[in-house]
Amino acid sequence: MEKIQVSASRKYDIIIGRDLLKDTGKYVSQVISPCKVCIITDDIVYGLYHHMVCSSLTDAGFEVFRFIFEKGERSKNINTVSSILELMAENDFTRSDAIIALGGGITGDVAGFAASIFLRGIQFVQIPTTFLAAVDSSVGGKTGVNLQSGKNLAGAFWQPSLVLCDCNTFATLTYEIFLDGVAEAVKYGAILDKSLFDLLMLHGDKLFNSSMVGNNDCLSDTLIQIVKQCVSIKRDIVMEDERDTGIRQLLNFGHTIGHAIEKCSNYSITHGHAVALGMLIVSKASHKLGLCQTDCSLDIENILMKFNFPITCPFTSEELSHIALKDKKRAGDTITLVLPESIEHCYLKKIDISDLKTFISAGL
Ligand SMILES: NC(=O)c1ccc[n+]([C@@H]2O[C@H](COP(=O)([O-])OP(=O)(O)OC[C@H]3O[C@@H](n4cnc5c(N)ncnc54)[C@H](O)[C@@H]3O)[C@@H](O)[C@H]2O)c1
Ligand SMILES: [Zn+2]
Incomplete structure (x- = not known):
């Protein structure tokens, strides 16, 4: 397990390793005191990892709510965000409560955007489960949704409080x-x-x-090494140019x-x-x-x-x-x-x- 620290408008750790999800509650409670959390995930990731994450959070004293949306880029829209906000408001979420984004880049972007605007901003945790979310989207605080006219046209910069990257989740990805x-x-x-x-x-x-589970050969170590290398590069760029006015534009x-x-x-x-x-x-x-x-x-x-x-x-x-x-x-x-x-x-x-x-x- 390795920790990479980000110091931007918010300071946070990116924890990268194996077998981390079963201890989600432990890691989250190190940065957020037990409170209401809304796990946001898509219908595929829900079936794969929600149970483990939910049990661990419950055991650590969190009161868990969930919002599940249909997988895919077409769900990355303002209506999904609006439904998340309504769910949290109906359940009396306050500023000390939090969102957990469990999934790929789409989940992270939607959940992060909801976190950035609910009550003018609440904390959120990124739990990336795709290789893309691990190497890129879970870090750096760009959140947002697509509009009819194009990609990512509405959004906010909103940094997570923690990124928990369990590389074992790559084992269930398709090529x-x-x-x-x-x-x-x-x-x-x-x-x-x-x-x-x-x-x-x-x-x-x-x-x-x-990336297969239990595969601890050199190549799988290489894969984790690649995640760390990408995340370190992104961390350095974000710390220099959080708001995307200079060097961060190279990531485009x-x-x-x-x-x-x-x-x-x-x-x-x-x-x-x-x-x-x-x-x-x-x-x-x-x-x-x-x-x-x-x-x-x-x-x-x-x-x-x-x-x-x-x-x-x-x-x-x-x-x-x-x-x-x-x-x-x-x-x-x-x-x-x-x-x-x-x-x-x-x-x-x-x-x-x-x-x-x-x-x-x-x-x-
Ligand atoms: N915010 C940023 O900085 C940033 C950076 C890069 C990309 N993005 C955004 O990220 C999005 C793409 O992310 P993505 O490729 O992760 O897409 P995604 O979130 O749709 O995930 C891809 C598919 O994988 C499934 N899945 C997720 N984890 C799984 C697992 N462990 N096992 C099996 N299936 C799993 C999902 O259900 C989904 O069908 C785009 O919308 C892109 O614009 C954002
Ligand atoms: Zn991209």
């Missing part, structure tokens, strides 16, 4: 869901850490089998186009898969348009192929640019993209919105 997290890990490698990029390249899809590598791909597919293409395509399109376009010194699109393509990501984008530059113009990264007539200079070096580039379609075309 497809595991891959979503791989895309974010590749992103960290590509923007800031070549050793991480190389480690992912070295092991490829073999890392997945290593592949995301402006990725979000457009998710939306164009009506969310049938999941976040990580869309980000993988987004990173590839941006890298190819940067090279073709002479915006980078070295061509790292081949490195990106090779690593994605090593994990068997689908790498063909089913949408046109017209479709993607139309949606991408609604992205949060647009300011007036420009949009800021993250472009790769080489592996481990990316930079922010403002592009005129009238050039976006041509840019995307160059990467398709």
Whole structure:
């Protein structure tokens, strides 16, 4: 078990290890005194891990309520948040009560946003159960929901009080869901850490089998190592730029186009898969348009192929640019993209919105 400390607008620990869920109550009570807690989870994770988490919290003296929503990106909306708020209000939750987000990135984003606005903000705990949530979304305090017009268009910065990351939960993921997290890990490698990029390249899809419960071989240790490396990078970035006005924007590598791909597919293409395509399109376009010194699109393509990501984008530059113009990264007539200079070096580039379609075309 390892603790990584974050010191942002709130100070908190990220605890990473195995077999942690059965002691959820113990870990949570170290930061939040026994109170009412609302476990927010989706219908799949509910069946897998709710019982263990709920019993442990009850044993530690918490009064447990629950809100279960239908899995998937289409539940990441304001109506889900509104139902959570009503449930807590009906049950007389006060400012000293808390939310527990048990699940993937969707659960964390929705639950965190509800925590940020209920009674103008209550504490919450992130318990990530996907590889993506472990390496990325559970840390850093970005919360929010999608609007009809696009991804993550409503939200708040609201840091958790604790992140409890039990890597044993990866054992029940499908390979497809595991891959979503791989895309974010590749992103960290590509923007800031070549050793991480190389480690992912070295092991490829073999890392997945290593996530099986009870598998304590070197490769599964490598997987946990990857979680720690990604979380440490994110921690450092968040501590430097919590509100996303500077270096944190690098974490959007592949995301402006990725979000457009998710939306164009009506969310049938999941976040990580869309980000993988987004990173590839941006890298190819940067090279073709002479915006980078070295061509790292081949490195990106090779690593994605090593994990068997689908790498063909089913949408046109017209479709993607139309949606991408609604992205949060647009300011007036420009949009800021993250472009790769080489592996481990990316930079922010403002592009005129009238050039976006041509840019995307160059990467398709
Ligand atoms: N806030 C941030 O900083 C941030 C960062 C990256 C991504 N995100 C957001 O995260 C979301 C994607 O997260 P995700 O990929 O975790 O999606 P998700 O939460 O939908 O989880 C993916 C699927 O895995 C299932 N699942 C979860 N844990 C499981 C387990 N242990 N075993 C078996 N099945 C399990 C879920 O039921 C779901 O069907 C997107 O909405 C994205 O925008 C947010
Ligand atoms: Zn992402």
